Amino acid sequence: MKQIKTRTLDNLRYGQEKPNERPQRTLSYVRTASEVLTNPELKLSRVYTFGCRLNAYESQVMRDHAKAQGLENAIIVNTCAVTNEAERQGRQAIRKLRRENPDAEIIVTGCGVQIHADTYASMPEVDRVLGNVEKMQAASFAVTDHPKVKVGDIMTVKETAQHLISGFESRARAFIEIQNGCDHRCTFCTIPFGRGNNRSVPVAAIIEQIQILVGNNCKEVVLTGVDITGYGADLPGAPRLGSVVKRIFKLVPDLPRLRLSSIDPAEVDDDLWEVIATEPKLMPHLHISLQAGDDMILKRMKRRHLRQDVIDFCAKARDLRPNVVFGADIIAGFPTETDAMHENSCRIIEECGLAYMHVFPFSPRDGTPAARMPQVARDVVKQRAASLRALGDKSLKQLLQNQVGVAHNVLIEKDNSGRAENYMQVLVESSQKLAPGTVVQACVERVQGKTLLAKQIIKEVA
Numbered sequence: 001m002k003q004i005k006t007r008t009l010d011n012l013r014y015g016q017e018k019p020n021e022r023p024q025r026t027l028s029y030v031r032t033a034s035e036v037l038t039n040p041e042l043k044l045s046r047v048y049t050f051g052c053r054l055n056a057y058e059s060q061v062m063r064d065h066a067k068a069q070g071l072e073n074a075i076i077v078n079t080c081a082v083t084n085e086a087e088r089q090g091r092q093a094i095r096k097l098r099r100e101n102p103d104a105e106i107i108v109t110g111c112g113v114q115i116h117a118d119t120y121a122s123m124p125e126v127d128r129v130l131g132n133v134e135k136m137q138a139a140s141f142a143v144t145d146h147p148k149v150k151v152g153d154i155m156t157v158k159e160t161a162q163h164l165i166s167g168f169e170s171r172a173r174a175f176i177e178i179q180n181g182c183d184h185r186c187t188f189c190t191i192p193f194g195r196g197n198n199r200s201v202p203v204a205a206i207i208e209q210i211q212i213l214v215g216n217n218c219k220e221v222v223l224t225g226v227d228i229t230g231y232g233a234d235l236p237g238a239p240r241l242g243s244v245v246k247r248i249f250k251l252v253p254d255l256p257r258l259r260l261s262s263i264d265p266a267e268v269d270d271d272l273w274e275v276i277a278t279e280p281k282l283m284p285h286l287h288i289s290l291q292a293g294d295d296m297i298l299k300r301m302k303r304r305h306l307r308q309d310v311i312d313f314c315a316k317a318r319d320l321r322p323n324v325v326f327g328a329d330i331i332a333g334f335p336t337e338t339d340a341m342h343e344n345s346c347r348i349i350e351e352c353g354l355a356y357m358h359v360f361p362f363s364p365r366d367g368t369p370a371a372r373m374p375q376v377a378r379d380v381v382k383q384r385a386a387s388l389r390a391l392g393d394k395s396l397k398q399l400l401q402n403q404v405g406v407a408h409n410v411l412i413e414k415d416n417s418g419r420a421e422n423y424m425q426v427l428v429e430s431s432q433k434l435a436p437g438t439v440v441q442a443c444v445e446r447v448q449g450k451t452l453l454a455k456q457i458i459k460e461v462a
Contacts, residue, residue, distance in 0.1 A: 045071050045141075048097070050090050051080025053224040053261050055110060057175040062109075062135055069141040074105040078135070079112030079120075081194050084363040087112045091123065098125035109135040111194030117151040132195060133157055154196035157181075159234075172219045172413050172437035175261075176209050177201060178244065179225035183233070186291075187302045187369040188331065188362065195226050200235050203244055210252045219411050219437050220257035220283075220419075228260065229267035242271025249279055256439065257411065257421070259283040262329065265290075265313040266304035277320035284321050285423035287356065288313070290328040293348030294341040297334050300373070307348060314352040325399065325422040327356030332388050333381030334362050335373035342384050349391045355399045356423065357392025361385040400424065400447045409461050410454070412438045417451075426452045 045066040049059040079090040108120045109130040120129045131151035160180040181196040232239040361381045364371035408420035412434045417427045439461040442454035
């Protein structure tokens with residue numbers, strides 16, 4: 001799953017004091033949400049997000065809960081556990097946040113907490129920890145006394161509740177959860193132990209959420225989850241992802257743009273192929289859960305596809321939608337990986353034209369089968385990750401250069417910058433300040449780094 005942050009931590013300054021020497025803090029609360037909203041001196045709660053798009057959606061739900069419950073001066077950290085490095089960064093951020101905010105209540109949640117609750121509960125900087133189910137419950141943010149640790153058994157959860165949100169923190173784009181958890185057990189992955197088994201949101205609830213968002217002028221919705229192509233296996237009639245997408249377009253005709261998060265090429269159904277081929281509102285950007293480009297490594301990962309399956313998937317998608325752009329997740333230095341196996345992963349980037357690469361250096365996760373396999377030397381893992389990133393950057397650079405002179409519909413998000421339909425970042429250089437949520441058709445004049453620069457606005461798109 002793609003790694004993102006919804007709030008940057010770069011501007012948090014490191015202090016010199018040790019965590020156990022910080023000033024004693026007193027937690028103060030207000031009693032009503034209206035008091036928070038009308039009193040400018042009160043400090044609204046903040047949410048810092050690590051990890052995937054699903055975490056970003058859940059952070060918006062927590063932000064809404066905290067505001068509705070009148071929770072003041074709290075910092076909520078939504079952690080990720082996809083790698084050891086992701087957890088390390090989360091803990092580092094918590095320490096920074098405490099040094100910068102000695103009087104705030106720090107509530108930590110997310111997959112890191114769900115898997116390693118004791119680790120986070122023992123941090124002196126942390127006041128409370130919430131599991132992945134508990135963080136979605138409004139009562140967890142009520143202004144009352146709470147136990148320090150509230151983390152249930154995620155594997156016993158049988159369904160996921162859809163939390164209706166009206167918007168997505170000043171964005172023209174919104175993520176919505178259509179499923180949670182995963183029934184697969186890849187040998188490197190701890191995410192099922194942080195998210196539980198596959199649980200799908202009923203189609204009617206998905207439609208209702210999108211209708212609310214579109215009614216509030218949201219122009220693009222991203223369907224997200226842990227394994228969205230596994231959608232529906234737990235629901236009556238076992239609907240597939242493609243049928244859900246069809247229903248969305250039929251029942252919410254005013255939705256301008258729909259985007260999919262990471263998909264498994266082994267689970268794409270016929271209805272989804274039909275939508276890719278025929279529905280222009282489905283954005284031509286597909287992010288593949290690839291993980292490796294060598295058959296032996298894929299088998300040792302316990303993936304459900306082989307190398308040729310991915311090549312065939314990309315070829316079919318391009319045949320149906322010539323302007324489609326691909327991204328992919330890939331792991332560098334998986335245990336037992338030889339130089340030849342690594343070369344197969346390098347070649348698949350070129351063969352499939354994968355442009356938006358998320359490269360993860362392998363890190364052994366306690367309790368996973370991959371942690372017990374013969375490991376690749378850390379310096380070799382880093383070198384292989386660097387080579388995969390370089391190939392991805394080369395592919396993206398060529399793709400961006402090919403856009404010069406091409407007109408794109410750009411959804412403006414902030415400061416005249418936004419995303420084209422194929423997910424490319426576009427900056428519209430204009431004296432006119434474009435409102436977030438505006439969609440303009442603009443012609444690309446040149447490339448600057450990983451951004452397309454467009455000067456000529458052809459028209460505003462309805």
